Amino acid sequence: MKKETSVRDGLRQLPIRPVYLVSVEHEGKKNIISIGMFAFFSGKPTLVGVGIAPARYSFDLVRQSGEYVVNVVDEELMKAVRICGRKSGREVDKFELAKLTPVRGVKVNAPLIQESPVSIECKVVKEVEIGDHVWFIGEVLAVHVRAGYNWKDGLLFKWIGEDGFYYKVGEKTGKF
Ligand SMILES: Cc1cc2nc3c(=O)[nH]c(=O)nc-3n(C[C@H](O)[C@H](O)[C@H](O)COP(=O)(O)O)c2cc1C
Numbered sequence: 613m614k615k616e617t618s619v620r621d622g623l624r625q626l627p628i629r630p631v632y633l634v635s636v637e638h639e640g641k642k643n644i645i646s647i648g649m650f651a652f653f654s655g656k657p658t659l660v661g662v663g664i665a666p667a668r669y670s671f672d673l674v675r676q677s678g679e680y681v682v683n684v685v686d687e688e689l690m691k692a693v694r695i696c697g698r699k700s701g702r703e704v705d706k707f708e709l710a711k712l713t714p715v716r717g718v719k720v721n722a723p724l725i726q727e728s729p730v731s732i733e734c735k736v737v738k739e740v741e742i743g744d745h746v747w748f749i750g751e752v753l754a755v756h757v758r759a760g761y762n763w764k765d766g767l768l769f770k771w772i773g774e775d776g777f778y779y780k781v782g783e784k785t786g787k788f
Pocket of ligand 1: 633643649650669670671694697701768
């Protein structure tokens with residue numbers, strides 16, 4: 613039997629989800645934001661989206677430049693995720709603070725994060741203002757993958773009660 617619970621606690625029962633570092637740049641100002649709100653929107657063309665609250669410094673940079681890069685993170689980048697999810701680029705240079713290196717991509721001006729195993733270059737094709745976030749839906753123009761990378765090393769996060777935790781992928785349980 614199920615019991616009605618608060619919306620917040622109920623939604624915390626959803627399975628775990630990934631966390632990403634999204635890198636942005638406008639007129640030479642570079643920044644990184646930790647993002648959980650990531651979704652696929654279309655197969656052909658390949659469209660993904662990130663949900664960014666208007667109060668974030670990154671929001672202005674994505675809106676002005678119309679570009680972003682989604683960088684997959686692994687356990688080694690957990691500290692960087694904490695920094696980029698707590699500090700604002702208005703006050704600090706997060707590339708410097710998190711010891712991350714910006715490198716040029718091939719399609720967009722926003723930098724890739726060298727230390728990330730997978731970087732996805734996106735160009736914004738639509739903005740959707742909805743609730744307290746704006747979804748920047750972007751066409752995937754290029755993807756860069758580190759040689760030998762195993763997708764199982766990607767970092768996930770989960771709220772349990774009042775605390776947030778990072779996880780790694782579990783076991784395969786069946787065939788699709
Ligand atoms: C695990 C995690 C997930 C987050 N997900 C989002 C998100 O999806 N959208 C968002 O706007 N902020 C999200 N945040 C909060 C931002 O990363 C945080 O407010 C950051 O300091 C904003 O930086 P900025 O002002 O430099 O853009 C998340 C933080 C963490 C730690």
